[in-house]
Amino acid sequence: MNLFQKLALDAGPILRALTRSRAGAVLIALQCAITLAIITNAIFIIQDRLKKMARPSGVDVENVFSMSVIPFAPNFDTKGSIEADLRALRALPGVVDAAVVNSFPLLQSGGSSMYAAKPGAKGEEYVGAARYEVDAHTLNTLGLKLIAGRDFREDEIRGREINSQYENPVAILTKAYAEKMFPPDGNAVGKTLYDGNQVAIPIVGVVERAQAPWISWGELEYSAFFSNYRLSFARYIVRAAPGERDRLMPQVEKLLSESNSGRLIESMKSQTDIEARTYGEYRAMAIILVSVIVLIVIITGLGIVGLASFNVNARKKQIGTRRALGAQKGDIVRYFLVESWLITTAGAVIGAGLSFGLSYWMVNTFDLPPLDWHYIPVGVCFLWVLGLVAVLVPARRASQLAPALATRSV
Amino acid sequence: MLQMTHISKVFRTDLVQTHALRDFSLNVKEGEFVAVTGPSGSGKTTFLNIAGLLETFDTGTYLLDGKDVSHLSDDSRSRLRNEKIGFIFQGFNLIPDLSVFDNVDVPLRYRGFDGKERRRRIEGALEQVGLASRAKHLPSQLSGGQQQRVAIARALAGTPRILFADEPTGNLDSLMARQVLEMLEEINSSGTTIVMVTHDPELARRAHRNIHVMDGQVSDFTDFSQASAARDALAA
Amino acid sequence: MLAHNLFLAWKSLRKNPVLSLLMIGAIGMGIGVCMTTLTVYTLMSNNPIPQKSDVLYAVQLDSWDPNEAWGEPNLPPSQLNWRDTQALLKSDIPKRQVAMFRSGFAVQEPSNKLPAFIAEARVTTRDFFEMFDVPFIYGGGWDAPADRDQQQLVVLTKKTNDKVFGGTDSVGKTLKLDDREFRVVGVTEDWKPTPKFYDLNNGSFAKPEELYVPFGLIEPLQLKSFGNTNGWKPEQINSFQDFLNAEEIWLQYWAELPDTKTREAYQAFIDQYVREQKKLGRYPRPLNNRLTNVVDWMKVNEVVTEDAKVLLGLSFLFLAVCLLNIVGLLLSKFLGKSGETALRRALGATRLQIMQKNLVEVGLIGLLGGVLGLLLALAGLQGVKQLYRNYEKLVQLNGELLLVALGIALVSSLIAGLYPAWRAARLAPAGLLKTQ
Ligand SMILES: Nc1ncnc2c1ncn2[C@@H]1O[C@H](COP(=O)(O)OP(=O)(O)O)[C@@H](O)[C@H]1O
């Protein structure tokens, strides 16, 4: 007889015995069921978060850092100051490039507008995009990959006051936005984008990817760059040569604060930090859920160990008798393994239903996607392994009991 | 069938050493019905456990069915118990969560018989002890005598060569005890060797031979086989 | 009797230390996890201004896009544009009302000893302080004219006053905001409404502003919003004045309406205002103006994050697992001791007495588990603090929650122990002795 047949043979009477003294088994099965529901849903949420966190922003995250520039002195020459600052930054050894922008991917603050691919478009023909108002060094500083057309030229760049119109703007779109606006192939270069005021904006290039500033935005990769940067609420971004960022950041802070007293440099942060802060809640949720999973696995595992140990104690006489009747040590171990497997399987069946129930509740109550059914079989396998591993030690102890227990009173 | 020579067994605990058996020698022939008597603590159960391969011994030799069993592995001892030996216990030792049918089934599963064979044997054995109609009952739904008959059926179902019984009637009233004994005699008459521990001299007298154990040693033989033959002859 | 039962329970726990620790650990973990999530949840759903939460109303006018609501289901925008706030401020129906937004200034102290620093500011009408019960250390708010005219006045928070004036009474002194002289009229006590209900735009648990300046300064100083500005229709904006006259929304508006009559009158007023505006070609959407009290406002704006709710739900399931675990272990334990129980029954103990004895043991486990749970909750909250930097002030255990923790521990363990204790007490004394 092979092992599988042996296992199958054991199942019948064990199952019948289980249905007779069921309280303990039912409790463990219920525990397994809830555990399965928690684990599958938690892992699903974790996966969802990890997937979102893994989406590339398009930015050279490791080497970029940024700061906001806040001019406050009246009659301050903002434009001249920005140009001077950027010149100084670009001249620093270790700086690859520096640029002025209103916002950038993952910042969690910025602006968006609706644009259309033709003049005089109707409401639905407008599609929103994150609006990046930048200079000619931005693509290089962020490390974005140009896949069609060209970068902005210096002569296309204007500095713009916040409440004013664009001045001869040209645009660079992300591939995703280009494909949306100019289907099917997204050949946007040479075409024109129209904003709500019917300003025609020639498109000069397409970049592979640049996320919008807000990670929860529906169309995360619909972004457009315009060749007018902003004079207020501006930010400098700097791209350091690999390995130079941490050395450069304090140096830049010192340089800028000493060079000009009419404006303040605030919240200097590496893109790595910004990413970590932006995804902080996702990461926190993932970590908490992992801890919950670990704890619940420990609890349920120990519960199985505890109950199995008690069963071994309570069944000493029975085990001795089985040994006397010819059970080998392996048969005794197998008995407990099969028993545990049956209990966890019962739990898994209830748990599968419970998992979907929990998912259903969460989908209806919250903004969560429904549970992918693949998580159930994986969770069930895990539960089986947990049940078998947890019962192994008590089962081995049971198999070590002396056959003579059958005749000695215990 | 069973040949023990100079067997000794010592139990060691932290405080004391108990010589449960010392220089214990005994021969049981095939087809014999032997009763073992002796005061409490004299080593009867120890002898039975060793004979039934439930316990190992310290010195001496033991041939079971002509084979030396002193150095067998745990698994081979299990297999021998399963195939050649049947047990009947004072406390019946039925598994409370299993039905009568499943209880009798226990050793047969370890033997690896297929389902049909097991069913045939279980039904046969239950028939033999007169409990065929109780197959679906739980042990707790049976009287003591019935439970012990189930235990006998369980021992018989594997068609053992030798049957060990430790005080099989100890938990039964005298009427049920006699029924059980009659059943054992019947089994013996079909060729199965029986070794029975008892403290009831009346029951012991019905065996072929009585072995009196005292302080872990055989102290006395009484052979009833001739006497009963003579009695049979007189009756005739 | 209780003392004796406690003694027996303690002995029983000591006899099976591994099992006892397992049970105490299980309930402790369940309580610890639950308390952690419950603490975060209760603090998130905390009523920041309980004494007035039912008379303070966020004012919403549906000035949005005819084709698409601001939010689902058919929610009006959460902020107002400049023009409408000017009109609403003229009403004298509300007892108090504020229009306001978040901004910021570069702050320089008069002697220029400190380097300039950026301070977050709230640009607001004067009712803010009385309406939201902001406590003052020195001075107070400004007078009504400052809400309309250019008066460079400022109210500092304690923190800013400590930083700039070393904590002294600075009323009447001046400091520079964006290089302009402002006179201090008041210094507020530390005031941190949690959540920051009056402006949820930049995080429900964002820190409060560091100073306050009058609403009347917006036009003359062209103050810009540091918060959210949203628009739905393309507009030609070529100057600050254009921006003020645009449909762009960027101002928060609150009204204090002390009774139903006032509220109905005010609702009628804003509805009437919008109807008039419709005649002028504004407000293309159907009438949908709302007055929402503080508690409902926090619900509408989903101040309690989904994650917090999901975690709360999961943690109670977690507690359920822990309790099932304990029920199983207790059942085994009590039934395993059936010999002793039978003996006690045979010696004359009643079922009730057996139940009592068992329940005392369970209660002891619950109590110990509760204490462990509290320690774990403290650790858990530290962890949460590490993970969610901006919830820092959210995360503190208070006495009330402490009691709740012990309560949940005790009650849930007693519930968990009831069945096993009853099962054990139900066993017939005779039957048990026989099987021995
Ligand atoms: N597992 C054991 N450990 C220690 N001493 C034992 C053990 N089993 C039996 N004994 C001792 O061995 C002696 C013989 O016991 P046993 O064979 O059970 O006697 P009987 O069955 O004749 O009453 C007794 O003194 C008993 O106390």
Ligand SMILES: [Mg+2]
């Ligand atoms: Mg004995």
